[in-house]
Amino acid sequence: MSQERRLLITASPHLGTRDSTPKIMWHVVLSLVPVAAAAAYFFGASALLVIAGALLGALLTEGAFAGWGTLRDGSAVITGLLLALTLPPGLPVWMAFVGGAFAIGFGKLIFGGLGQNVFNPALLGRAFLQAAFPVALTTWPVPRGSFWQLKGDNLALPFTHPHAVDTVTGATPLGLMKFDHVPTEPWRLVLGTTGGSLGETSGLVILLCGAYLALRNYLNWRIPASIFLTVALLAQVLHALDPRQFPDAVFMLFSGGLMLGSVFMATDLVTSPVTNLGCWVFGAGIGLLVVVIRLWGGLAEGVMYAILLMNALVPFINRATQPKVFGHASPRAAP
Amino acid sequence: MIFRGFRHGVHPPELKDLTAHVRIRRMPFPSEVVIPLRQHTGRPARAIVRPGDRVERGDLVAEADGFLSVPMHASAAGRVRQVRLWPHPDGSYAPAVVIAVDPFSPQAQRPRVIPDWRGLTPAELVNAIRQAGVVGLGGAAFPTHVKLTPPKDVVIDTLLVNGAECEPYLTTDHRSMAEYPERVHLGIRIMMRVLGVSRAIIGVEENKPDAIAALRATLPADLDVRVQPMRVKYPQGAEKMLIKTLLGREVPSGKLPMHVGVVVQNVASVATIAEVFETGLPLIERIVTVTGRGVGRPSNLIVPVGTKVRDLLDACGGLLPEAREIVFGGPMMGNAQADLDAPVIKGTTGVVVLTEEDLKPQASYPCIRCGHCLDACPVFLNPQLLGRLAVKERYDEMEQHHLADCMLCGCCGYTCPSNIPLPQLFALAKAALRKRKAAA
Numbered sequence: 164m165s166q167e168r169r170l171l172i173t174a175s176p177h178l179g180t181r182d183s184t185p186k187i188m189w190h191v192v193l194s195l196v197p198v199a200a201a202a203a204y205f206f207g208a209s210a211l212l213v214i215a216g217a218l219l220g221a222l223l224t225e226g227a228f229a230g231w232g233t234l235r236d237g238s239a240v241i242t243g244l245l246l247a248l249t250l251p252p253g254l255p256v257w258m259a260f261v262g263g264a265f266a267i268g269f270g271k272l273i274f275g276g277l278g279q280n281v282f283n284p285a286l287l288g289r290a291f292l293q294a295a296f297p298v299a300l301t302t303w304p305v306p307r308g309s310f311w312q313l314k315g316d317n318l319a320l321p322f323t324h325p326h327a328v329d330t331v332t333g334a335t336p337l338g339l340m341k342f343d344h345v346p347t348e349p350w351r352l353v354l355g356t357t358g359g360s361l362g363e364t365s366g367l368v369i370l371l372c373g374a375y376l377a378l379r380n381y382l383n384w385r386i387p388a389s390i391f392l393t394v395a396l397l398a399q400v401l402h403a404l405d406p407r408q409f410p411d412a413v414f415m416l417f418s419g420g421l422m423l424g425s426v427f428m429a430t431d432l433v434t435s436p437v438t439n440l441g442c443w444v445f446g447a448g449i450g451l452l453v454v455v456i457r458l459w460g461g462l463a464e465g466v467m468y469a470i471l472l473m474n475a476l477v478p479f480i481n482r483a484t485q486p487k488v489f490g491h492a493s494p495r496a497a498p
Numbered sequence: 499m500i501f502r503g504f505r506h507g508v509h510p511p512e513l514k515d516l517t518a519h520v521r522i523r524r525m526p527f528p529s530e531v532v533i534p535l536r537q538h539t540g541r542p543a544r545a546i547v548r549p550g551d552r553v554e555r556g557d558l559v560a561e562a563d564g565f566l567s568v569p570m571h572a573s574a575a576g577r578v579r580q581v582r583l584w585p586h587p588d589g590s591y592a593p594a595v596v597i598a599v600d601p602f603s604p605q606a607q608r609p610r611v612i613p614d615w616r617g618l619t620p621a622e623l624v625n626a627i628r629q630a631g632v633v634g635l636g637g638a639a640f641p642t643h644v645k646l647t648p649p650k651d652v653v654i655d656t657l658l659v660n661g662a663e664c665e666p667y668l669t670t671d672h673r674s675m676a677e678y679p680e681r682v683h684l685g686i687r688i689m690m691r692v693l694g695v696s697r698a699i700i701g702v703e704e705n706k707p708d709a710i711a712a713l714r715a716t717l718p719a720d721l722d723v724r725v726q727p728m729r730v731k732y733p734q735g736a737e738k739m740l741i742k743t744l745l746g747r748e749v750p751s752g753k754l755p756m757h758v759g760v761v762v763q764n765v766a767s768v769a770t771i772a773e774v775f776e777t778g779l780p781l782i783e784r785i786v787t788v789t790g791r792g793v794g795r796p797s798n799l800i801v802p803v804g805t806k807v808r809d810l811l812d813a814c815g816g817l818l819p820e821a822r823e824i825v826f827g828g829p830m831m832g833n834a835q836a837d838l839d840a841p842v843i844k845g846t847t848g849v850v851v852l853t854e855e856d857l858k859p860q861a862s863y864p865c866i867r868c869g870h871c872l873d874a875c876p877v878f879l880n881p882q883l884l885g886r887l888a889v890k891e892r893y894d895e896m897e898q899h900h901l902a903d904c905m906l907c908g909c910c911g912y913t914c915p916s917n918i919p920l921p922q923l924f925a926l927a928k929a930a931l932r933k934r935k936a937a938a
């Protein structure tokens with residue numbers, strides 16, 4: 164009997180893949196590190212301050228309301244990091260902190276925690292910040308100056324007006340294009356030496372990190388592929404019709420938050436479709452909305468709203484794209 | 499033929515090296531055998547012996563109860579000790595005939611119980627197979643004589659012999675094909691005669707090249723029998739997947755293979771049919787793979803039906819200190835055993851002793867809708883949705899989402915990063931729905 168007492172009784176299957184939800188989450192965190200490092204390279208200490216603020220807000224909120232144990236699954240770290248990467252480098256740290264807290268509290272926990280939320284928490288946090296602090300969220304420093312030189316009033320006290328700091332700000336490539344019809348050289352967009360939020364600069368780094376996750380099957384490659392294809396196709400057609408008014412595909416793909424959004428936010432497992440066909444539809448919807456908002460909307464950038472809108476449609480997409488169950492279509496009769 | 503295979507499925511580690519090249523040997527008779535009356539799909543057999551009765555090897559101890567049932571036979575000579583409830587490999591207690599094995603008996607076989615096959619008509623062959631208590635030896639233990647008597651209006655054109663053995667660890671079919679290819683071919687000959695079909699295909703996963711070579715070397719010249727290697731993928735050995743792979747036919751939901759003109763028989767069952775007619779003995783022993791890193795000497799053994807797993811493990815060097823879980827069948831669909839007195843039954847393909855490192859971790863997380871389960875499900879269900887419904891006991895909705903098509907293969911549970919026990923939830927839901935229907 165002593166032998167039996169040591170034995171486990173569990174349900175089949177008794178084997179599993181070596182993947183686990185925390186492992187997937189921490190791999191996403193790991194793959195965001197180069198993106199954050201690129202931000203630090205371009206924007207110096209300011210980038211690190213904003214990241215720290217958003218992370219702290221996200222982690223403290225998760226710990227306080229969901230219990231400190233759930234921090235170990237890594238999902239709150241992803242939310243904090245992703246939010247930070249959508250913010251301008253000169254943002255006061257306290258705003259980033261509020262954004263992180265909002266993203267976790269109202270983007271995730273209020274729905275019931277991990278796996279239950281409808282919208283991408285980081286983007287919800289950013290949408291909140293954009294509504295609350297519209298000026299601070301649209302002030303874009305240009306990457307230059309020493310590492311330690313702050314790119315804005317990062318250390319402003321909460322609820323004070325940020326001081327105008329002696330840094331150079333400028334329009335983002337999308338703003339330049341939209342409001343002044345000034346294009347940016349493609350190589351600067353790909354490398355990321357342009358103004359913009361922390362993570363919307365280096366498309367190359369983001370693509371490499373995304374490829375790593377896709378190879379490990381930790382993100383569904385069909386979503387970014389579908390977004391890229393849709394945007395490129397629409398942009399190229401429009402560009403051919405009127406090259407002066409509409410930018411070309413390369414510009415559309417590598418400017419703004421499209422890379423970051425397509426690779427790291429639209430692919431959020433929880434808020435994207437579960438079917439592969441659904442992922443194609445979801446990505447195409449995002450791509451279409453991005454082009455429409457960017458070219459005809461009042462905003463220079465539309466990735467955030469495009470993803471949030473499509474998030475809301477995910478339950479319908481899932482339902483509409485259920486694959487045919489084995490043995491259910493008109494089966495071939497026995498010969 | 500366009501070789502298509504089935505879609506989805508998973509690639510668990512094969513882990514067959516432990517026993518893939520270990521020759522089959524016969525284990526010594528244990529001191530006691532326990533013959534459960536329920537070892538097959540259908541109604542349990544009815545015991546016809548009483549405590550104190552003397553039985554010889556191959557004697558009838560329980561008779562079939564109706565058509566969807568098979569008789570049970572003594573797997574060793576000895577004296578009936580009692581007929582009582584006994585731990586069953588499925589985790590329950592079930593009535594069983596307990597036989598104290600006579601240590602002095604030569605365990606010789608009596609004169610033929612089963613006649614020679616050569617002179618028999620198809621109907622007589624089916625009857626003999628039924629009398630011999632033959633069931634499918636791949637795990638589900640469906641009575642073979644039922645499969646061999648399709649309704650009159652059904653036309654069978656192909657016999658598929660299932661040598662996929664897609665479960666990790668198991669090598670019983672592999673060794674049978676490699677060591678007894680003639681027996682497999684004789685079994686096929688008998689089954690083809692019974693079914694009146696002219697074509698048979700043996701599907702073997704290509705990780706068993708020696709089995710494929712042995713079968714090909716012994717192909718009978720006068721029969722249309724083909725050996726088809728298949729790409730390794732789980733659950734290739736599931737009937738519907740095998741038919742899809744070998745013939746490209748899709749068995750309609752709720753229907754049987756015969757509705758697409760096919761009878762599928764496990765290769766071990768085919769070999770057993772041949773053996774039954776060769777030796778004249780009913781099905782009283784089977785080949786069992788005893789394997790895993792938690793057992794002393796992984797082996798392929800000929801085991802008398804009713805041998806307690808305790809005795810079986812002793813015959814294989816015993817449990818090692820690191821043994822953590824004992825599974826009957828393969829690790830994807832098999833049952834963990836709580837009691838080492840549970841006996842090997844006709845459907846026991848293997849006994850796998852797993853260690854801590856082999857087992858998936860026990861921690862579970864919320865579903866993150868990664869969709870990996872949808873990509874794994876070979877029948878294209880939506881396991882994450884079914885899992886959510888199961889937790890809330892919304893069984894009627896599960897039925898609308900085709901729970902009935904789930905065959906509990908375990909692919910979704912295998913692939914789930916949150917370690918949600920999806921197959922267990924589905925088994926519970928199926929049981930609840932069955933109970934509800936029986937009550938209505």
